[in-house]
Amino acid sequence: MSKFDQIQEIIKKLPVAFGVEEVALEDAYNRILRENVVADMDMPPFHKSAMDGYACRLEDIENSLEVLEVIQAGSFPKIIPGKNQCVKIMTGAAVPNGCDCVFKVEDSEEVDSKHVKCTNPKTAKNICYQGEDYQKNEVLIEEGTIINTPQMAVLAGAGYSRVKVTKQPLISVIATGSELVEPARTPKPGQIRNSNTSQLVSQLRQMNLRVVDKLMLADDFELLTATFLKALINSDFVIFTGGASVGDFDFIPEILKEQEFKFYWDNTGIKPGNPMTFSEKKGKYVIGLSGNPVSSLAQFEMIAKPAIYQLMGANYSPLRILGAMAFDFTRKKADRIAVIPVIIDSEGLISEIPFHGSAHINALVSANALLEVPLNINTIKKGDNAHVRPL
Numbered sequence: 129m130s131k132f133d134q135i136q137e138i139i140k141k142l143p144v145a146f147g148v149e150e151v152a153l154e155d156a157y158n159r160i161l162r163e164n165v166v167a168d169m170d171m172p173p174f175h176k177s178a179m180d181g182y183a184c185r186l187e188d189i190e191n192s193l194e195v196l197e198v199i200q201a202g203s204f205p206k207i208i209p210g211k212n213q214c215v216k217i218m219t220g221a222a223v224p225n226g227c228d229c230v231f232k233v234e235d236s237e238e239v240d241s242k243h244v245k246c247t248n249p250k251t252a253k254n255i256c257y258q259g260e261d262y263q264k265n266e267v268l269i270e271e272g273t274i275i276n277t278p279q280m281a282v283l284a285g286a287g288y289s290r291v292k293v294t295k296q297p298l299i300s301v302i303a304t305g306s307e308l309v310e311p312a313r314t315p316k317p318g319q320i321r322n323s324n325t326s327q328l329v330s331q332l333r334q335m336n337l338r339v340v341d342k343l344m345l346a347d348d349f350e351l352l353t354a355t356f357l358k359a360l361i362n363s364d365f366v367i368f369t370g371g372a373s374v375g376d377f378d379f380i381p382e383i384l385k386e387q388e389f390k391f392y393w394d395n396t397g398i399k400p401g402n403p404m405t406f407s408e409k410k411g412k413y414v415i416g417l418s419g420n421p422v423s424s425l426a427q428f429e430m431i432a433k434p435a436i437y438q439l440m441g442a443n444y445s446p447l448r449i450l451g452a453m454a455f456d457f458t459r460k461k462a463d464r465i466a467v468i469p470v471i472i473d474s475e476g477l478i479s480e481i482p483f484h485g486s487a488h489i490n491a492l493v494s495a496n497a498l499l500e501v502p503l504n505i506n507t508i509k510k511g512d513n514a515h516v517r518p519l
């Protein structure tokens with residue numbers, strides 16, 4: 129099993145670490161559901177007309193029919209039509225007992241002021257039957273679902289004006305590197321702008337997570353330790369970028385060891401982005417991402433995101449699409465899973481874009497997916513199938 133697959137197994141076993149809170153339905157979008165949503169009634173709750181037309185008995189479809197009343201959506205029929213009788217009915221209105229067919233207005237002709245006739249005796253029945261969408265007590269949405277637009281509609285339809293969701297974890301982001309300056313500054317020789325914080329904050333925001341504290345620190349062991357410990361007090365997660373590797377000033381793993389954090393992994397088996405730590409102490413989690421922007425992006429997308437979702441009790445499985453290669457891919461070493469920025473088009477064709485490696489974040493501006501190159505695979509030929517993950 130690849131290191132990356134081992135990590136996915138570890139992630140699946142992480143506990144649900146965050147509690148539950150109740151929010152108003154309007155605030156539930158993109159939160160994680162922490163209760164099963166159960167139907168309190170059948171849907172539709174009554175036999176409902178699918179058309180504007182006339183409700184009658186199918187056996188009378190070829191006859192002239194007496195029109196007894198008009199039933200509007202929202203009202204309930206009072207009269208039960210008998211032989212050669214019908215009611216005029218609107219879309220969404222309840223079909224009267226005894227009627228097993230609705231023929232459309234377009235399929236009707238007036239016989240006189242009180243009678244109509246169906247001009248299409250082969251009409252469909254045009255009835256949505258009670259309980260055909262779901263039945264009372266059915267589980268409509270399972271606990272752990274990430275609430276998207278359809279779930280919002282189903283929650284509303286099932287009467288969930290308040291919804292149990294996972295409490296929002298408190299997250300601090302610390303960008304480390306003595307070379308970093310804020311985006312508003314012009315870097316002096318040897319310096320670069322901090323792009324990882326903006327990148328990471330947006331990845332978290334896409335998960336509907338907010339960052340409580342954003343810090344940028346030089347590679348100074350004492351300063352990093354002190355600031356980290358302070359940030360930890362008000363955080364459930366601390367996410368570092370930079371200093372994750374084995375360079376002279378890569379202090380993050382060392383600090384975590386000194387603070388007796390338990391390591392779940394310290395490398396990922398993906399390229400770019402091998403050095404990454406995931407550690408925990410007393411229910412607080414620390415994620416140490418690489419400094420290189422593409423590495424950090426890939427580590428978050430492929431590993432940190434599923435791990436955070438797991439800890440939040442979400443059933444998350446990233447979308448992967450099987451496409452066809454529009455170019456030949458080759459690499460010398462195949463000892464890690466590679467992720468390569470690519471473009472996948474509407475036909476599923478995967479095209480190459482210029483990419484120089486882990487620092488080349490600009491390449492991702494035109495990419496819309498990451499190509500996954502499996503372990504021990506050196507070449508993927510033009511026309512072969514391969515998996516991509518949409519970005």
Ligand code: AMP
Nearest residue numbers: 303305322323324370371372418419420
């Ligand atoms: P590190 O992981 O600290 O060894 O950093 C690897 C590379 O990523 C170096 O070239 C850093 O300058 C760059 N880097 C580190 N942190 C950031 C950041 N916050 N924004 C942009 N580049 C970074």
Ligand code: MG
Nearest residue numbers: 305370371419
């Ligand atoms: Mg560094």
